[in-house]
Amino acid sequence: MKARLLSIIGNLAVLAAGLAVLFGLPALGETYLIINSTIFAAFAILALSLALIWGYAGILCFGQAAFFGLGGYTYAVTAINMGDTTVPALLAVLVPALFAALLGYFMFWGRISDVYLGVITLTVSLIFYRFINQTAGEQWNIGDAPLGGFNGIPATPILNWPGRPGEQLAPEEIFSLTVGLLLIVYFLCKALLATSLGRIIVAIRENETRAELLGYDTRVYKLAIFVVGGALAGLSGLLFANSVFVSPTMFSLPVSGQIIIWVIVGGLGTLIGPVIGCILMQFLTNYLGTLSQIKGFGWVDPNLVLGVLLVIFVLVVPKGLTALVADVWRWSVGFLRKPRAAAPPAGERVPNP
């Protein structure tokens, strides 16, 4: 009962925080802040996609950037060709989902295990990266859209109101759309995990053989969640393309790495953790980037700090920030109620908000 109450409070808190950002930030009227926050929110959806397939389904995908980039490029190419952006926006989610289905079929029906799965996903994202990088020149135009090789497509069209090409969304509207979608995706993920699909997926993560012996075809369930993850990454790519533009870096190793860092710093096996981890790490990266430009702080290289941070997290806080906060909270509650037992009974674990 208490756990249920806490989970409701947690959801309400997330909703309130999301709505506060959604309506509060534009009121400040700073365009730079709004564009930056849009990028953060788009990345947060990307973090959620990996949180779902790695944190809950236990599939460590080293190449989530492949779906991210595919979403962005699908959108940019089709939007340039079609003018109106409604169908391209849908395709930006559908194409990565289909690709995830194909890749997932290939991997899960091949019974490829952890490490090998990591290598294959990593390789696939590298293939995209290498391929897109060399698409400079006329022969790589798709319809009216030049793929642009290393430079990407700087003229990525901005979303317009459905059915009214030419009426592009303003940065504030893109911001509202992105943060709104982030909230929707977050609660959809919550809902998905509460369904039997979500339960079975966690069961597979805990013990695949046992889940199989109970009669579940684990391949189908893993494929399903992998496709959802691919679709979400595509959506994130679409939103990112609208706040920056598409370029081959979207497929690159550092992007895949970043997503993994967000998830592990925030907390594996939670949804809010990766979102928080993503926003914190993005703030930190931006801050360090500006700091390292200042004279005397040249040694503060973002890579150096992030790398050391990742090593420390894996060694000291492998469960991430959310678990750390929960532990500290439980410990302080136990400390205040010293006369009683410090640890709560096993059945009453504090749920992750």
Add this chain to the structure above:
Amino acid sequence: MDYFVILLLQIGSAVASLVLLSIGLAVIFGMMRVINLAHGEFLMLGGYAAITAYNKGVNLWVAMIVVAPLTVGLFGALVERLVIRHLYGRLIDTMLATWGLSLAMIGFVTVVFGNTVSGISAPLGSLQIGAYRTGVYELFLIVVAVILLLAGWLVLRYTRLGLIARGTMQNAAMAAALGTNPSAVYAVTFAVGAALTGLAGGLLAPLSGVVPTIGAAYIAKAFITVISGGAAILSGTAIASALLGAINVVATFAFTSVLGEVALLVAAVVLLRLLPQGITGRFFRRAL
């Protein structure tokens, strides 16, 4: 005819560089089941060690063959002691921690050496074959790769150290019960793997030059070669290098160099789908 000879030499040199790139990773993965994602940065460090030593006036060959492996080997020993040792048996965590290490190394080297390409010109001049030219240094690398594989085989097959290594590889608990100290074996293995990587980094520096981010170009190839090769350190690496190197060069000759890379990666993905345990997981199971 000349064209054919050049093609063969190119294949040989591509295979040799794959062997060099991945042998250190293979030693560490084969023995310890640890995937070192900072492998590319170990190579980068080897390259910088060689170039720095050379610029300080050390003989080029000494810089490449002695200084680079020693530096990276010592660094590897340090990393094993500080990070890897605490994560044995946690494969994913090791991958993540070494990824962090790789980022940190890129950052550190960028701060120290700046984000610019440094290089040394390849020694030994070039060789004329009909209408084509090829570097003698590339032929030298083929010889080095063969020597490394042969030396590795001799050590594993005929020395006491090799016996301990093979025993630990097959059954770590049993080897420990028979009196070896697994953590010492692992420490030595990691340092040796790192030293081999440093050697490769030093030897490849004249061909590719070094930038702080060059590791990213190496890591995927090395990673893929080792995983496709499977559990056997030497034969797995050799066979996978031969296969992937040949595919790479043939596709490069037929299309472009980028499509050559793509063909290599696609071939590796298909290979892993067909043989999820790598080549030596299925064939040549008893090889080293």
